[in-house]
Amino acid sequence: MTASTTRRTTGLRSRTAAVGAIAVAGALLLTGCGDQTKKDNGSETASTNAAPLADKLPAALRDKGVINVGSDIAYAPVEYKDASGKVVGIDIDIAAAMGKQLGVDFKFQNATFDTLIGGLAAKRYDIAMSAMTDTKDRQEGIDADTGKKVGAGVDFVDYFTAGVSLYTNKGDDQGIKTWDDLCGKTIAVQRNTFSHDLAKDQAKKCKDDKKKALKIEDFATNPEAETRMRSKGANVVSADYPVAAYSVKTSGGGDYFEIVGDQVEAGPYGIAVAKDNNELRDALQAAVQAIIDNGEYEKIIKKWGVEDGAVTEAKINGGS
Numbered sequence: 001m002t003a004s005t006t007r008r009t010t011g012l013r014s015r016t017a018a019v020g021a022i023a024v025a026g027a028l029l030l031t032g033c034g035d036q037t038k039k040d041n042g043s044e045t046a047s048t049n050a051a052p053l054a055d056k057l058p059a060a061l062r063d064k065g066v067i068n069v070g071s072d073i074a075y076a077p078v079e080y081k082d083a084s085g086k087v088v089g090i091d092i093d094i095a096a097a098m099g100k101q102l103g104v105d106f107k108f109q110n111a112t113f114d115t116l117i118g119g120l121a122a123k124r125y126d127i128a129m130s131a132m133t134d135t136k137d138r139q140e141g142i143d144a145d146t147g148k149k150v151g152a153g154v155d156f157v158d159y160f161t162a163g164v165s166l167y168t169n170k171g172d173d174q175g176i177k178t179w180d181d182l183c184g185k186t187i188a189v190q191r192n193t194f195s196h197d198l199a200k201d202q203a204k205k206c207k208d209d210k211k212k213a214l215k216i217e218d219f220a221t222n223p224e225a226e227t228r229m230r231s232k233g234a235n236v237v238s239a240d241y242p243v244a245a246y247s248v249k250t251s252g253g254g255d256y257f258e259i260v261g262d263q264v265e266a267g268p269y270g271i272a273v274a275k276d277n278n279e280l281r282d283a284l285q286a287a288v289q290a291i292i293d294n295g296e297y298e299k300i301i302k303k304w305g306v307e308d309g310a311v312t313e314a315k316i317n318g319g320s
Contacts, residue, residue, distance in 0.1 A: 050100075128271070156317050157271040160301075163264055169232075188225035
């Protein structure tokens with residue numbers, strides 16, 4: 001994915017942050033369903049014979065028994081490697097539950113976030129699942145900065161909702177409560193994410209006063225952005241709320257960061273599928289809806305303490 005796949009917002013709608021929802025998960029945040037990059041996952045390996053939705057998959061994937069997933073595995077708690085090196089997280093658990101419905105394994109392949117949609121177009125992956133916000137620009141392959149079409153776009157199967165948060169070094173909030181307080185400061189973000197797009201929008205608002213310009217530093221991963229702030233090279237970091245709350249809870253034993261202000265721009269996470277792959281898209285939608293209906297989804301959401309982001313319907317292209 002390039003910068004053209006992020007959306008431009010027209011305003012920031014505040015949504016109250018709920019750090020306690022993450023905090024109650026406590027130690028559970030450090031565990032997960034196991035490394036889905038391996039096929040010998042014991043109980044997590046799906047059985048085609050027992051899978052009620054297997055016949056919905058394209059025959060080639062059903063026969064192969066694997067769905068290859070492009071993902072930026074450095075975005076805890078959505079997807080990341082635990083202390084033992086296993087790939088764990090919200091997306092991993094949801095994919096494993098979907099795999100039981102479809103009779104396949106979801107094999108996560110690590111890549112930087114800004115390459116995922118391009119990798120999907122190049123058929124390096126069957127899907128992309130990586131805390132990716134479903135937006136009209138991504139659906140239509142539009143470069144948000146130029147308004148020009150740069151790709152075929154993708155379809156999304158929506159499965160979660162998350163807003164965006166700001167966080168600073170602990171005890172050093174510098175009076176930052178809203179995005180308008182960022183003028184004259186430096187923000188660190190992961191490249192080509194929704195946070196990056198919001199930062200570019202805010203920089204335009206700040207540009208009239210050169211002394212209060214907003215400087216943006218973008219990085220390949222969110223941990224790199226956090227390291228920049230820790231070294232005093234940036235005043236603030238922005239990330240999706242579950243990620244920000246997890247970092248605040250766990251980094252330095254909770255001593256490194258603090259969330260400032262409220263969540264903004266809550267929107268759906270979607271599983272990205274190529275536009276010409278309707279059969280796979282519809283099978284994924286059926287699988288997400290099945291785990292919502294049978295209660296597996298609720299268990300996963302509660303395990304990770306992110307009930308605020310739960311959805312009740314697996315929509316296709318529900319983003320705006």
